[in-house]
Amino acid sequence: MSTLAGRIRRARTGDPAGFDHRLVAPMILGSILNPINSSMLAVALVPIGHAFGVPPSQTAWLVSGLYLATAVGQPVIGRLVDSYGPRKLYLMGTALVGVAGLLGVLAPSLWVLVLSRVLLGFGTSAAYPASMTLLRTESERTGMKSPSGILATLTASSQVIAVIGPTLGGVLIGVGSWHLIFAINVPLSVLCLFLGARRLPKGAPKGAPRGTDVPGMLLFAASLTAFMLFLMEPGLAHWYLPALGLAAGAWFVRREHGVTEPFVDLHVLRGNTPLLATYGRQLLAYTTSYAFLYGYGQWLQEGRGLSASQAGLLLLPMSAVGILVTALTGRRREVRAKLAVGAVAQLAGCVALLPLGDDSPVWLLVVIGALFGIPQGLIGLANQNALYAQADPARMGSSSGLLRTFTYLGALLASAANAAFFHDGATSAGLHSMAWMLIGVASLCLVASVADRSLARVGRDA
16 A cells, blocks of 8 residues: 555656646645735725725725625636636636736726725636645545545645735735735736646546536526625615515526526535535634624724734734644544534634723734634634535535635625624724624534534545
8 A cells, every 4th residue: 555655756756646736836826816815905994995085884895895706706617617627717717816906906996996806706716616626636536535635735825825914915005005905916816827827737527517507607696696785785775685686596496406407406405414504604604704804803903093014913813823723633534523613712702802992902812813713724624624525526616616605605794794883983892793793603603513413424434
């Protein structure tokens, strides 16, 4: 039997028996495009609001624009990856990131900047489903049942960027202006295009679906967009938005049951309760995670009176702890304990927000950030490993895209919460009100993690 060292040597020398590590660089670089744009914005919302003279309730659209586009784009592009292969979609997506970056630099108004973020959302939607499809293809070729090491590498890379992002954003704002957090996408896009063109394999994977359900994709996008627009500005005046969402959703379900190659195979999902539970946990966990990231970042500047650079530094402990936790636990395939511990830490972090005030000591702010780093290092990777074991291999791209959709649905709910609780500014009272909501969400995530008995089997036979 081959040793681990032998497998690594074969991979490095191009032996077919080993994982092709030439794929790792473009996979990592593409996968960090979304987290770097997310984390840098956490300290840029206040300066952008000041530049355009708008309150947090309007700058929240910079968050929602990216995540609405990503929530729609991930499963759509994932389905296209299943049909046409990862290379084409990866190259198209990363090229769009560069275009969006240029638009953001030149944006004359807030709403043009929101458009730039929408384009960033669609552009960054390609790399993750492309990477998951490549992992599945390589696993089948090499006989690896679970690429937990590669998954841990991808997750740790995103967390490293989450470490760099707020601090880098604060530095760029201090050196130049918030425009630079958009400009950085241009060189990143060029590098992705270079590596993707040279290293990613051509063609579609074996067993690729033959058709592309464009009407199903459009109905899915319409339903999701209508609901998210309502959540951003809920009220009786906008009653037509949830009505449109329900109508488009009902039409979508009816269509998907009647076509040969549906965009989302509802029959498979209906019979795959563990996968549906994984999507639900992802939604709950990331509602809390993103509400903390953006809400806490704004409160540090407006409520606590810190600069963008100082706020970025105080967010470092969160991602630093996340990286450490991933390094210590990433190669362990069992997921149930990770999810339970991550949910408990997330709940404790939400409770710790309640006593914060305008004069809270810095050491307490550091401790809270570090506490939120524990679930960052556990929950996302655990859900990825769960999905890898639960999803239909032939639909790995679209299934992983849906996982990201639920991630960004959580981000959208978090953005709506920020807009609601910080309507008149990121005050300590608003932070406390949001914390009570997040305590409820984190409690549901804990229950969903502990009660799911199917998780006990994940990783045991890998």
